[in-house]
Amino acid sequence: MQNTLFPVFLKTETAHFLIVGGGNVGLEKAETLLKQNSSIRLTIVATYFHPKLTKIISQHENISFFERPFEEKDIENKDFVIITTDKSEINLEVRELAKSKGIKVNAADQPDLCDFYLGSIVTKGNLKIAISTNGKSPVLARRMREYFTEVIPDNIEDNINDLNKFRSNHKGSFQEKLADLNEITSGFQKIKKQKNSKKYKQLAFTLAVSFSMLFIGYGLSTIVSISDVKYGLSHVPNEFYGMLLIGFLAQLVDGAVGLGYGVTCATSMMLLGINLPAISGSIHTAEMFSSGVSGYSHYKFGNVNKKLLLWLAIPGVFGAISGAMLLIYLGNKYVKIAYIVLSIYTMIIGIRLIILAYRKVKEKKKIGNTGFLGFSGGFLDAFGGGGWGPIVTSTLLSKGRKSNYVVGTVSLAEFFVTLAAAVTFFASLGVSHWYIITGLILGGITAAPLAAKLAGKLPQKTALLLVATLVIVFSVRILLKVF
Structure with missing residues (x-):
């Protein structure tokens, strides 16, 4: 199967996410989104809320929640929907409603229902690496995240800032700037x-x-x-x-x-x-x-x-x-x-x-x-x-x-x-x-x-x-x- 995924880094300041389901998977998805932006707009609808998720909700004013079954109105004015329930009929219902309104969906452990995946993410200051296995093995993606988190030095942010200053102050043409940056960063090559x-x-x-x-x-x-x-x-x-x-x-x-x-x-x-x-x-x-x-x-x-x-x-x-x-x-x-x-x-x-x-x-x-x-x-x-x-x-x-x-x-x-x-x-x-x-x-x-x-x-x-x-x-x- 050809891997047709196109990685995109989404600015979450204006996005509104809906999570359907509040169990272990819902908790994991909420933590993943909040880790990238603690002020992200988030709405959670579920008949059950994990105790840890309840605690997280109480600490964030930007999270709305409803302890009840999913309703069609929940999908209104949402930019992305994440489905985490273990009920296949509910998952399919939410997926079809979202599709009819042009809203992109992620369904946990159901790649066929997904329009996008939440990859494993490595964050070191301004450096961010997203890892995906095309929905085949989330465990491997997590292991790769742990590996890169360990091997990438914590002071990589200093290198990024220095390179940004060099790039901003460089007065040459685009090709000259690119050549100089390539030469400076050649020390990072795998060889x-x-x-x-x-x-x-x-x-x-x-x-x-x-x-x-x-x-x-x-x-x-x-x-x-x-x-x-x-x-x-x-x-x-x-x-x-x-x-x-x-x-x-x-x-x-x-x-x-x-x-x-x-x-x-x-x-x-x-x-x-x-x-x-x-x-x-x-x-x-x-x-x-x-x-x-x-x-x-x-x-x-x-x-x-x-x-x-x-x-x-x-x-x-x-x-x-x-x-x-x-x-x-x-x-x-x-x-x-x-x-x-x-x-x-x-x-x-x-x-x-x-x-x-x-x-x-x-x-x-x-x-x-x-x-x-x-x-x-x-x-x-x-x-x-x-x-x-x-x-x-x-x-x-x-x-x-x-x-x-x-x-x-x-x-x-x-x-x-x-x-x-x-x-x-x-x-x-x-x-x-x-x-x-x-x-x-x-x-x-x-x-x-x-x-x-x-x-x-x-x-x-x-x-x-x-x-x-x-x-x-x-x-x-x-x-x-x-x-």
Whole structure:
């Protein structure tokens, strides 16, 4: 079927709309019109009014309403009619009356009765985008609206005003003005965006491959014979299987919810009595691979905000290096103190997860000090073997940001943070606990794509409470063991 729709932006100051029906659909249509113009002339006729619609009517003097069945006189002096009842005979009657008077009609979920559609609308100041699927899939149109609302920056209004001033002050001919405007706005082209996107993927892939080759090369250099390899494979300790499971579950939760990998692994390994710098070094070495796969998966699914990524990743790298160096110093000289500090730290993280689980969704607020957030998250993550997600993700979510974009951006930034920490530990300690590292890597990589697919779909509260309970219990056990 050919799409013959012609998009038109209607000035609503002089238009008078009639809505027939006051249920859920009538409420939705009224909200849509009022969102575009709160002073729009609106008349609603219905035998039932949704309580929320009644409240909206009481707040707007420009809305007239009649609680009764539709009558022929209701259509007089109306410019547009929107039908929202679930009675097909009423819908058809209203449609025929409107058609006889030359009035355009929209009938909810009945494309054959429609003269026009109310598309999903993206509004950013003077920028307005209307999206339609020709009545085939309103759900897809709504999803597209949510996508464009997120990716179009809030300060686009500044660009519009600047371009308007340039256009008004330009003294050249129409063709010269058009050429200059095309040149100025060329930075918005999709091709350029795609090129910049490829740079992120290439950088992440190159760094991951380079460090993995260094890591594997170093390991192979310490295994001088095939018999040693066979012996090692035949004597795989139980820690490998435990870390395989922990790596899978931790990455599944971390990739889907945005936190929990490091603290889960750290508390588990502390219970095994592993050296503290080796714990954080092993976790970050393994997490570098899983976070790389997770970050790429989120990028592929469109869950990454590139501007926020830079503000988190760069300071986070410096924080990770600082935290790793401090842990190396304390872990070698003050082991017992370091264990106590880290146990208390992971317990606090567990409590923070519980608070996050019961936190009410807040309205979207401006994010301040993003660089400091990235630095502190990277520092504590490297020092404690985890915490990047509980600190950074929870802070961004508390500002009302969408879960999938927060999780995706934080996951990709985590790759660079864990890479910096892993390199620092590697340079100071070399590689130890191969079986633990391998188990974490294989478990994490296996779970990463599945976790990215589930981002924003898993019950976040349940996942957070489970991780928090596990971390707190492990932290208490570690403190009891130390004392």
